[in-house]
Structures are given as C-alpha cells and as structure tokens.
Amino acid sequence: MPEAMMSAAPGAPVDPEQIAIEVASLSNTQRAAVMLMLLGEDEAASVIRHLAPKEVQHLSAAMISVADLSQEAVSSVLDGFIATIKKQTNIGGGIDYLETVLKSAIGEDKASSVLSRIMPASANRGLEILQWMDARSISEMISSEHPQIIAIVLSFLDYDVAADVLRFLPDTVRAEVISRIATLETIQPTAMQELEVIMRKQFSSNSSLKSSTIGGVKAAARIMNYVKSEVEQGLMARLNAQNPELAQRIQDNMIAFENLAGCDNRSIQALMRAVPPELLMQSLKGADDILKDKFLSNMSARAREMFVEEMDGKGPMRLSDVEEARKQMLRTARKLSDAGEMMLSGRGADYV
CATH class of the missing domain: 1.10.220.30 (Flagellar motor switch protein FliG, alpha-alpha superhelical domain)
Structure with missing residues (x-):
C-alpha cells in the first residue's frame, strides 16, 4: 500500500495536503468502492447483485485496496459524492429515457445488450x-x-x-x-x-x-x-x-506494444502501478527510446536511475520472454481500459 494510502496514526495532526494527495490517487472504481463500503453489507450486496461478473471483480479488488484509507480521505470522497449529487437537478424519465439515450449513444443492438444486463427479466x-x-x-x-x-x-x-x-x-x-x-x-x-x-x-x-x-x-x-x-x-x-x-x-x-507510447501520463502511471517492475523491465527490453522514455519520465529521478541500472544489468533476454512480457502488459492495459482506469491508444478506430 503506497504511503499516501495509509491511515494516519491516532491523534496525529491532519495534513490537508496529504489528504488531498491520498484522495487524488484514488481511481473512480476505488471511489465507488468507498461509497459501497459505507452503505453496509445488505445494501452493498443489493448493488453488487446487479453488476456484471467483470464489474464485481474490479470492484472487489478496489474494496480491498481502500481498506486502510484514512477517515479524513473517506470523508472527502463522501463529500465529493454529495457535491456531485447536488448538481443533478433532473433524473430523467426512467427506463424509456435510459433506452432512448443508450440507443442514441451506442446504437440499438448494443443498447439492447446493455439493457439486458440491467433488466434481468429481458436478459x-x-x-x-x-x-x-x-x-x-x-x-x-x-x-x-x-x-x-x-x-x-x-x-x-x-x-x-x-x-x-x-x-x-x-x-x-x-x-x-x-x-x-x-x-x-x-x-x-x-x-x-x-x-x-x-x-x-x-x-x-x-x-x-x-x-x-x-x-x-x-x-x-x-x-x-x-x-x-x-x-x-x-x-x-x-x-x-x-x-x-x-x-x-x-x-x-490489434493493439501493439508500441501503442502504449500514445497513452497519457496518468494512464501510464496506472499501468505501472498494476504491473510488477520485473515485468516492465522485460517488456521494455529492446523497445525504442520513445516508448522507454514514456515510462521512465513517469518515475522519480532516483527510481528511474535504479530501474535503468537494473534493466541494463540483466543482459540479453530471449525474444520469446520479451514478447510474452509485452503480451501480459497489454492484457493488463486492456483490463485497466475496460475498468475506465486508463485511456488506451490503439490502431483500431474505436481507441482514442
């Protein structure tokens, strides 16, 4: 657990800047997990019951990751949620409204697929x-x-x-x-x-x-x-x-490993948090300088120096090992993209 995610010692003075850093490091999924944990077991179970399997998996992992969140950070997340709710002046027109919006946004067939997930009777x-x-x-x-x-x-x-x-x-x-x-x-x-x-x-x-x-x-x-x-x-x-x-x-x-160079810094940071350093070293072995710099520029000066030194010290690697490491990186990137935790740049027209 990163230092920014650890609870302050009882009685210790609250540092507003530290709390702000702690909250800013949370993904949207983690914020949702905080809100769900505040609901209580029965209410949380009622929400989870309506989620898709992959959503349950992502949310469960997020709930574990925020277990040690400080009370001040939890309060800040709750305040943010309430502030967002207060801005909602119109909740729409029920199922008909939702169906119209979805069809307009993603087309009739995909809208039907989404609606079938949230309305079990039609699934x-x-x-x-x-x-x-x-x-x-x-x-x-x-x-x-x-x-x-x-x-x-x-x-x-x-x-x-x-x-x-x-x-x-x-x-x-x-x-x-x-x-x-x-x-x-x-x-x-x-x-x-x-x-x-x-x-x-x-x-x-x-x-x-x-x-x-x-x-x-x-x-x-x-x-x-x-x-x-x-x-x-x-x-x-x-x-x-x-x-x-x-x-x-x-x-x-298909997404190529080189496409990661087109990701924004926040997405690269999310990916680096999700994979072990050893895997990142393997995948960057032999990569072009632009892609290497994309990851290295998102490290601190000291961490970057240690990372490069250790990677260079590993010597030659089998191409098959490097390719498999890059596959694992891309699989993780896709999962983060599907969870809304990173923007994934790719060759297909549906990536931005």
Whole structure:
C-alpha cells in the first residue's frame, strides 16, 4: 500500500495536503468502492447483485485496496459524492429515457445488450450464466459444437475470457473460430434458436428471439489481444494461410506494444502501478527510446536511475520472454481500459 494510502496514526495532526494527495490517487472504481463500503453489507450486496461478473471483480479488488484509507480521505470522497449529487437537478424519465439515450449513444443492438444486463427479466439467462463460468468449463461445453456456434458464444463473452476459452479449444479449430468471429455481423433468430438448444442442455433457460449485432474484425482483434504469445503465433499463421486479407485486417486492429507510447501520463502511471517492475523491465527490453522514455519520465529521478541500472544489468533476454512480457502488459492495459482506469491508444478506430 503506497504511503499516501495509509491511515494516519491516532491523534496525529491532519495534513490537508496529504489528504488531498491520498484522495487524488484514488481511481473512480476505488471511489465507488468507498461509497459501497459505507452503505453496509445488505445494501452493498443489493448493488453488487446487479453488476456484471467483470464489474464485481474490479470492484472487489478496489474494496480491498481502500481498506486502510484514512477517515479524513473517506470523508472527502463522501463529500465529493454529495457535491456531485447536488448538481443533478433532473433524473430523467426512467427506463424509456435510459433506452432512448443508450440507443442514441451506442446504437440499438448494443443498447439492447446493455439493457439486458440491467433488466434481468429481458436478459438471455443462458448467455448471462456463461459470464460466471470459468474458461475451461465453457470450452468443454462448446468444443464439440460447430465452429459457427463456438464463434457466436465467444462473441458474447468478455474478450479476456474468450481468449482463455480459445486456448482450451483444439488447435485445429482456433483459426476457423477467429475467422468466423471476424466475419460475424448479425445473429438471426434461427441461429439464436440453435444456440439456445445448447444453452438449454446446461441451464434449461429461455431466450427472446431477435437479431443481434456481434462479432466483427474488431471483436476478433480484441480477443487476440488477450491470447498468449505461443497460441497467437500459431493461430495467426493458420489464419494467414486460410485468408491472408482477413488475417491482415485483424492484425491491423490489434493493439501493439508500441501503442502504449500514445497513452497519457496518468494512464501510464496506472499501468505501472498494476504491473510488477520485473515485468516492465522485460517488456521494455529492446523497445525504442520513445516508448522507454514514456515510462521512465513517469518515475522519480532516483527510481528511474535504479530501474535503468537494473534493466541494463540483466543482459540479453530471449525474444520469446520479451514478447510474452509485452503480451501480459497489454492484457493488463486492456483490463485497466475496460475498468475506465486508463485511456488506451490503439490502431483500431474505436481507441482514442
């Protein structure tokens, strides 16, 4: 726990500047965690019940990280929340208002997906349960299905979970599954019926039949961002042999390690806090000066000197180790980006 995050000793004088630093270091997720912990167990459980699995994971980690927050910092977070609430003079028009806003912002299909998460009665319960299953269990359930069905299932999962499921699938079908994800556009009711049959085998659940926009090149690229290096190399080689043009389009939309140079300093600092120094050293080995300077400039002079000295002292590293370290860095960066804790610059048009 950083010094700024530790509670002051009982009876010690309160340093307003130190409290300000302590509060400023909190991410939005950590601030939400503070508010949730102030609610009490029953109320907190009522909120968490409506969150997606990935949101529960991020929020739980944040709750642990703020456990030693000083009372003064907690009060400051609460004051900030109240100040924000006071600025809200209109809470909108309920579900209809929310649906209209979401459709305008992200389109009808994505809005339906979001609404299905927060309104359980309209959710696809079979696919929703998949979000709580581990990757190996999901792969065992779908490994014998047609690649098109596998592609549809993976397209509904979070990208990192989909990547893990892909790792457990037979090597012979991985490239075809990624290819089908990249070329998916909509799921027609007939395909949803077939998918529902598979879900019903495990969960006996129902699903409303409606066309849904999923998949696409960017979805395939995001899944590939989470795939381990050894799996990615073989998979891309197969895909390139089958469809070079599609393979190139996926590659163009994948995040490269060099893209981290385009991140703002606050995002770089968030990433550095989330990864061990050893991993950062490995990933920066052989990197260009612009990227190295991006990370080094966000260290103190003393920390920078020690970091460079230790990194240079390690000598040559195997390229495969460096590539795997960079993959792990990118996976962490994607998770931080999905949690809203960093802005991730990438090749795809959906990154800013």
